[in-house]
Amino acid sequence: MHVKLSIIDWIVIGTYLSGTTALGLYVSKRVRTSEGFFMGNRAFGKAIMIAQNLGTGTHSDQAVGVAGAAYTAGLSGIWYQWIWLFTTPFYWLLAPVFRRLRMVTIADFFEVRYGRSYSIAYAIFCIYLFALWQGIAIKGTAVTVSAITGIPELLIAITIGLTFTLYGVTGGLVAAAITDFVQGFLIVLLSFLVVPFGVIKVGGMTGLRHALPDHFFSIFSQSGGELTPFNVAMLVISGLAGIVVQPHMMAVGASGKTEMNCRIGWTYGNFVKRICTIGWTLTGLLAAALFPGVPFHDREKVFGLAVTMLLPAGLIGLMAASLMATVMSTCSAFMVDGSALFTENLYRPMLKKPRDDAHFLKVARISSICIALLGFVLGLTMSSVISATVEFISILPFIGIAFWIGIIWPRATRAGAWTSTLGSAAIFYATKWAGFSNSWSSLYSIVTGVILIISVSFFTPSEPEEKLSRIYKNLRLPIDEQDLLLAEEN
Template sequence: MFEVNASVITTFAAYLVIMFAIGLWAFRQTHGVSDYFLGGRNLGPLPAALSAGASDMSGWLLLGLPGYAYLAGFEAIWLAIGLMLGFWLNWLLMANRLRRYTIQCDDALTVPEYLSRRFDDKSGALQMIAAVVILVFFLFYTGSGLVAGGKLFATVFGLDYHLAVTIGAVCVVSYTLFGGFLAVTWTDVVQGLLMMAALLVVPVVILSEVNGDLVPSLNAINPHLTDVMRDVSGTPLSWIAIVSLVAWGLGYFGQPHILARFAATRSDDAINTARKISVTWNFLCQIGALLVGMTGLVYLAQHGLGPLDDSETVFIHMVNMLFHPWIAGVLLAAILAAVMSTADSQLLVSSSAFTEDLYRRWLRPDASQEELVWAGRIAVMAVCLMATVLAWNPDASVLELVGYAWAGFGAAFGPVLLLSLYWRGMNRAGALSGMLVGGATVVIWRQLSGGIFDLYEILPGVVFALIAIFIGSKLGAPATQKSLDDFDAIKNT
């Protein structure tokens, strides 16, 4: 338990004041729905890079991943490999082409709107179903962030978990509500830098405390901790286990909150520069997170303080034990930064799905810009409230909630979006089939267990979605001439 002191409280308060100040500034810069949801498509390389990274990783980076490394040792490296590869490929294959295509499709502001216009869907079915997918799975994803925030406030300040979750929700919704995309992006820049600094400093300090002998020390605790081919019990990892860990990388192609950063970047050159910055940030942060978990295990064992009741609090406990309260306050604010940087992005994308793809498309097609912005703000509050209900269980796992939402988006949107950018012959029926089959496979697969059903649900979801896209595109009505013309226009740029 932390000793609550003025240093930690002051640091947290200062951090929140800075975030709210950015939100107020962004509120004054937001004049229409395009500004609110995509910042006027004017992001430079640095904010695009850090916002994509910070909105991706969430509290999972400082709680879930270190907690997994604390329990599993080198086995966790498989997960990091998959995520690093997927992150890089997402920037390489999706970023430039998606930015151009959303502009070509009459300045589409959201993933559902892009899909509807890309496949010239006059019925609106693609846009509506995609919006529903976003709203459903982002409830789980946002809920995971609030669980992380709840664990942070409960552990650091000794608060009741439910009160802690409520405080976290209020913090996130406050500046997202008014500032929109600009607030989210520029707070992500601050938060991304803070997260990286924490994940570089903390493991280095712990390593110095254990004399740098990480591998021998892990072997002394359990020799299987340093074996990438066995779990901690000594059982060889099955192909299902290894493939499930690496398959996390497939999820990147379908994450709306990350893809929004690509669409909002000002130019191809800016994206190329941002890719280098963001991939470097991702690599350093994931290595740091793995080291926090493993070095934390060694430190606690050497001092007779383990095992932890909740492995996902290893970062919090190490900061508490090794750093001066003022520095600890800054480092712990990095967890709040991780939570806020992802939850705010998810709330904003959920808001855009409701406002652009449901409210304006089906209810108020003639709504003014001001009305749409306020509809988006109401949606932010509603989604945050429902996510808070999902986060209410104090035994909820950040990693498990993230895993479910990640798989849902990766399977429902990933194959559809990727092929929409590169396959000229893909049509509306293929997109609709892929989205429905991918999302449904994830939901059904997760309810089953044993044998092949222990495979992480994202992989069968992606495979079945690809099959459905191919069959739907071959059997459905051919792509319209407008769809073909748009594809050719992008291909020739």
């Protein structure tokens, strides 16, 4: 069901799209090098770092997925995003690690730590992952905005794709981060805009409590549900194991001017998101009380239904603009980060003759367009936001174990890393095929991965000392004035 948009709604949407594009193109004038395109010259302050982390890590498909889960499972649906609540304090500890590595991509770390073949495999996997994430974000937004406005999903997806590609290709991470600063306000607005209207219509929180069964207000699902304590615990553990190898983490965690900027940006930007998740969950609960009967397979449409049924003219357009703001802020960053992996870790090492930086900047822009197109195609063919979310949370630990152990334990070897990654993946999919739940498969996979990397590393040759010293020496050296001067010169 949808409503006819008012003139005010169209003005709001048009103003947002044109304004965001103009802002992104304006700041793109500052981007003249590949370092500036990929990492913003590592010159971002605290406010931009907070906005970048909020914008990159928050997209409308997450609001749609959490609201849909809350519609059918109740308050426990919040865990599809609150699994990251327990990882948030670790960002304060991890930010200096990523900043001190002084690298452009996580694949750079893997090349030094475990060799080129492992780095190439990671880069290829993550380019696909970036496209997949873009597809999830585009799909979730197109479905919801279409439900709100009646505009065909394909047209919405094309509009979103063209907008973020235009300013992202020209301005790189600088354009993504600056537009995130503006779009961050719309993200917070998106999260809570429906709630007051729904609360009034349902008769306050007391009315909501009476309208829904008791189990809807339990923080965990009952036995046999999708979000039992054990299932949530495994999602949390898998998330912590895999968060370090989400391929955009080097950009969002290490593009600040100082270590403190990185810490504050990574931690507080994501903490704001944890608060926004409460709004998404309440929207799902209110929809369950006011609009019961939506089939399970259509539960991800209830966010759009709530917007359509509860918001007045003008605010509907603002919500549509906010939804598109979240996806464009995310996709522009993912597009840039994916092009960094291609340019720095796949293309540059293949060249036999040196090229100037302008050449690599051109390659970065072309590859970012290709990644955006792949994400667009995946978005059109995707079925469920929640299933895709659970899938990538489950598979990232295959590689995350090698990163964690590689930082903590110098004796870890490339043979151990390969064996751990392949072995944990094999155990995960084998146990899933045998009928085990996703949670039990994740547990067996992570335990297997840790055992394999430690045991195999004990019996295989150590990594070259000169390469290890580059990593561990950097980790012992805080970002100082010399680093900042070099950043300013670039």
